[in-house]
Amino acid sequence: MPLPHRPIITRWGTWLDRVEYYANTFEKIENILSKLTEEDSAALETAKKLFSKLKIDLIFISSNYGFLSCFITKLESASLPLILQIAIVDEAIRKIEKVNGPIGIQINLKITDII
Numbered sequence: 001m002p003l004p005h006r007p008i009i010t011r012w013g014t015w016l017d018r019v020e021y022y023a024n025t026f027e028k029i030e031n032i033l034s035k036l037t038e039e040d041s042a043a044l045e046t047a048k049k050l051f052s053k054l055k056i057d058l059i060f061i062s063s064n065y066g067f068l069s070c071f072i073t074k075l076e077s078a079s080l081p082l083i084l085q086i087a088i089v090d091e092a093i094r095k096i097e098k099v100n101g102p103i104g105i106q107i108n109l110k111i112t113d114i115i
Contacts, residue, residue, distance in 0.1 A: 013072035016065065023062035026055055064099045068092060 022029070033048050041047075071092045075085055093115065097108055 013069040016061070016069040016072075019058055019061045020066050020069070022054075023058040023066075026058060030055075060101075060103070064104065065096070067095060 030051065033044075033051060036044055071088050074080065074088055093111060096104075096111055099107065
């Protein structure tokens with residue numbers, strides 16, 4: 001299992017890539033944690049609990065917003081015409097608007113306020 005790339009603090013796309021990595025490798029990491037015992041580390045029990053709580057959030061972000069990393073990378077291109085940039089943003093908004101649930105609604109409201 002390869003290690004994830006370090007996220008660049010000022011680039012949201014790299015953070016989304018990291019979420020995607022952990023969502024895709026979650027079961028492997030969970031399997032490794034399950035083989036360790038509390039005798040291996042005092043913090044292991046806490047780590048296991050926190051990690052299991054992350055699963056739902058990782059899957060939600062990855063499945064609903066994982067596409068944004070690719071869109072951000074496209075928008076970073078200096079030679080991209082404005083009309084294509086606008087089309088990319090419009091497509092991102094359409095995809096974001098399809099996300100249901102309380103978090104999806106909050107994000108949709110935020111996008112509406114910004115746009």
